[in-house]
Amino acid sequence: MQLPPLVQTFVLHFGEMGSRWGINRTVGQIYALLFVAPQPLCADEIVERLGLSRSNVSMGLKELQAWNLVRLQHVPGDRRDYFSTPDDIWQIVRTLVEERKKREVDPTLTLLREILMQEPRDAEERHAQGRLREMHDLFELFAGWYGDVRRLDTERLVQLLSLGAKVQKVLELKDRLSLGGRRRDG
Amino acid sequence: MQLPPLVQTFVLHFGEMGSRWGINRTVGQIYALLFVAPQPLCADEIVERLGLSRSNVSMGLKELQAWNLVRLQHVPGDRRDYFSTPDDIWQIVRTLVEERKKREVDPTLTLLREILMQEPRDAEERHAQGRLREMHDLFELFAGWYGDVRRLDTERLVQLLSLGAKVQKVLELKDRLSLGGRRRDG
DNA sequence: TCGTAATTTCAGGAATGACTGAAAATTGCG
DNA sequence: CGCAATTTTCAGTCATTCCTGAAATTACGA
Structure with missing residues (x-):
């Protein structure tokens, strides 16, 4: 070398x-x-x-x-x-995440959906399905978040990441300001 | 089986x-x-x-x-x-991410920092350091975001992930409301 | 189309990682 | 303490993946 x-x-x-x-x-x-x-x-x-x-x-x-x-x-x-390699390191990150999602997350989601369609034969399978539904919902949540976030331009993405959990503060502010608006729960 | x-x-x-x-x-x-x-x-x-x-x-x-x-x-x-396994699937996610960070991200950050301390010997090494600084900053950004977000309780974390890029909208709202506040660029 | 440079394919060998059974170590109970 | 149940270790074997050189293929310019 x-x-x-x-x-x-x-x-x-x-x-x-x-x-x-x-x-x-x-x-x-x-x-x-x-x-x-x-x-x-x-x-x-x-x-x-x-x-x-x-x-x-x-x-x-x-x-x-x-x-x-x-x-x-x-x-x-x-x-x-x-x-x-691309000059823009963010392009690299985007490609990497995209490809891993395509190869790992998407097939897993497909499989989980298939399993959840089946009729459980006994209590053990029913319990397993419950657990797998939790996993499915988790993957969907991440996939949805990613599908959203990947569309952001890099500047905004960096801004978001830099904020970290402080976003939470902004959300609380928003809640206080727009109590009349659409609510997630209810 | x-x-x-x-x-x-x-x-x-x-x-x-x-x-x-x-x-x-x-x-x-x-x-x-x-x-x-x-x-x-x-x-x-x-x-x-x-x-x-x-x-x-x-x-x-x-x-x-x-x-x-x-x-x-x-x-x-x-x-x-x-x-x-833990009943709470979010506990599983947290452990998984925490352990992977400990084993992969942290050692890589340490190595990158060591490399960046060295004096480049020629133009090639100088360019390599530039690239590795980009990578270092990227990892730090992610690590910082994670360090922040992992402290959120699960309910708030789910809320944040559900919002996805719509958080961006809230941030814009915030920017408009608090123009007198601290600005990122300038 | 031919000839050459460059790349890819592939069968087999090398290295690595996974798995097993037997033996050793550990644990908890009487 | 002694015993039996359980778990762990480990050396050897097996399986998989990686890597190589030789041969085949492709790509290009004359």
């Missing part, structure tokens, strides 16, 4: 983190390298810097493309593919 | 999902089973229902305990340990 020490530390850490996230170590390392690179890299450059085989890098890049996490670019007069 | 069909569907799915999350399939299955069980189960019951070896179940339960995801209980007049 032929990297500046500072970059190497990060690449190794990110590779390990990747493996705790169902992403394999190599893919994590490739992504980390692209993330900090000042300009797009071609596969051979990645091979050289990370000390992986050419085919491994090819597969890793393919996986990252399947996740929409890297962009493919071309340098004029050069036939090789060059890869980079 | 000796389970009601409805439960089996869920257990198998959850096991697969677990393996996309750095949790092994067996541990995922054990957790799923405990989650839907109407009463606490002892290790032998888990062995019987999931068709795993006794030692495998023992290791799985140990891991779940390390994550604070299961509770150990005792039945009077019975020496065996019985395990269950």
